[in-house]
Amino acid sequence: MRDRQTDEYDKKVDELRTKIKGLDQLKVRDDVFDEYTLLGLYKLLSRGWITAMGGPISTGKEANVYHADRDGTTVAVKIYLTRTANFKKMQDYITADRRFINIGKTRRDIIFAWTRKEFSNLKRAEKVGIPVPHPLVFDRNVLVMEFLGDENGAFPQLRLSEFEDAQAVYDEIIEYIRLLWKKAKLVHGDLSEYNILFGKGHPYLIDMGQAVTLDHPHAPGFLKRDLEQLNRFFNERCITREVPDILEELCGSSPQ
Ligand SMILES: Nc1ncnc2c1ncn2[C@@H]1O[C@H](COP(=O)(O)OP(=O)(O)OP(=O)(O)O)[C@@H](O)[C@H]1O
Ligand SMILES: [Mg+2]
Numbered sequence: 001m002r003d004r005q006t007d008e009y010d011k012k013v014d015e016l017r018t019k020i021k022g023l024d025q026l027k028v029r030d031d032v033f034d035e036y037t038l039l040g041l042y043k044l045l046s047r048g049w050i051t052a053m054g055g056p057i058s059t060g061k062e063a064n065v066y067h068a069d070r071d072g073t074t075v076a077v078k079i080y081l082t083r084t085a086n087f088k089k090m091q092d093y094i095t096a097d098r099r100f101i102n103i104g105k106t107r108r109d110i111i112f113a114w115t116r117k118e119f120s121n122l123k124r125a126e127k128v129g130i131p132v133p134h135p136l137v138f139d140r141n142v143l144v145m146e147f148l149g150d151e152n153g154a155f156p157q158l159r160l161s162e163f164e165d166a167q168a169v170y171d172e173i174i175e176y177i178r179l180l181w182k183k184a185k186l187v188h189g190d191l192s193e194y195n196i197l198f199g200k201g202h203p204y205l206i207d208m209g210q211a212v213t214l215d216h217p218h219a220p221g222f223l224k225r226d227l228e229q230l231n232r233f234f235n236e237r238c239i240t241r242e243v244p245d246i247l248e249e250l251c252g253s254s255p256q
Contacts, residue, residue: 034082034083036082036108036141037079037141037142039140041053041139041142044137044139044142044144047137048071049075049136049137049144050069050070050077050144051068051069051070052068052069053066053067053068053069054066054067054068054069054074055067057154061081061085061086062080062081062084062085062086062209063078063079063080063081064081065077065078065079066079067147068144073147074147074149075144075145075146075147076144076145076146076147076154077143077144078142078145079141079142079143080114080141080143081141082107082108082111087110087111089210090110090114090210091110093189093210093212093216094113094117096212096216096217096218097117097212097216098213099117099120099213100113111141112140112141114209115140115141115209116138117209117211118135118138118143118207118208118209118211119135119138119143121186121208121209122134122135122145122208123135124184124185124186125180125184125186125205125208125211127184128183128184129179129183130176130180130184130205131202131203131204131205132204132205132206132208133145133146133147133148134146148197148199148204148206149199150199155197155198155199156197156199157193157195157196157197157198158194158196158198158203158233159193159233161198163198163201166234166237166238167239169198169202169203170230170234170237170238170240172202172203173203173205173230174230174241176203176205177191177223177226177227177230178246178250180205180211181214181223181250181251182250185214186208186211186213187211187216187222187223187226188205188211188222188226189211189212189225189226190210190211191205191229192230192233193233194207195207220251223247223250223251224247227243227246228243231243
C-alpha cells in the first residue's frame with residue numbers, strides 16, 4: 001500500500017527528472033535512471049559538477065556512459081546499472097579487496113562501492129602518470145570523469161582504431177601495465193582492446209572498476225590474463241614479448 005512518504009518520495013523524484021536539464025530527452029531504458037541514480041545526478045547537478053546531460057557514448061550491461069556538459073566543457077558520466085550489472089562478479093572482486101572491508105552486502109551497497117572503487121583506481125593510476133580519464137567526482141552509482149575525445153567525438157576503442165606504429169602502441173601499453181603494478185600497486189584486471197581508447201596517437205586505459213591491489217589473491221592471475229589479452233590482439237600486428245618473461249620481471253614468478 002502506498003503511504004504518504006512514498007508519494008512524497010515519488011514527487012521528489014519527478015521534480016528531479018524535470019530539473020536535470022536534458023534528462024527527459026534521453027532515449028534510454030527506463031531502468032537506467034532509477035531513484036538512486038536520479039538522486040546521485042541531482043546532487044552532482046546542484047553542486048555544479050554537471051550542468052546538463054547529453055546523449056549516450058556507450059550503453060552496455062554493466063554501465064552506460066553519457067556526454068554531459070560542465071560549464072561549456074564536455075565531461076563523461078558513467079552510470080553503473082543497478083539492475084543489470086554483474087553483481088556476483090563485483091562481490092567476488094570487492095570482498096577480497098582490503099580497501100573495501102566495511103561495505104554492506106546489498107546489491108546497492110556493492111554497486112556504490114564499485115563506483116567508489118573505480119574512482120579511487122583512476123586516481124591511483126593517474127598519480128603515477130598513466131593516461132586515464134581524470135576522475136572528477138562520484139555519487140552513488142554515478143562517476144563523472146574527463147571526456148576522452150575531440151571535436152570528432154569520443155576516442156575510439158583500440159579494436160576500432162587505425163594506428164601506424166603498432167609496436168610503439170604495444171610498448172607504451174606494456175609500460176603502463178608495468179607502472180600500474182610497480183608504482184600504483186594495481187592490476188587492471190580487464191584489459192583488452194575494448195578497454196583501451198586510442199586518440200592523438202596514444203593509448204588511454206579506461207574501465208578500472210575491477211582493478212585490484214596487489215594483495216588481492218588473484219592479482220598475479222589477473223596480470224597474466226591482461227598480458228595474454230594484449231598479446232592476442234597485438235600478435236599479428238607487431239612483435240610481442242613473452243608473457244612469462246614479463247611476469248618474471250614484475251612478480252618474480254609466473255602464476256599458474
Ligand atoms: N572518459 C571517457 N571518455 C570517452 N569515452 C568513454 C569514457 N569512458 C568510457 N567511454 C566509452 O564508453 C565505453 C564503455 O565504458 P567502460 O568500458 O568504462 O564501461 P563498461 O563497464 O565496459 O560498460 P559495459 O560493460 O556495460 O559496456 C568505452 O568503451 C568507451 O567507448
Ligand atoms: Mg569496458
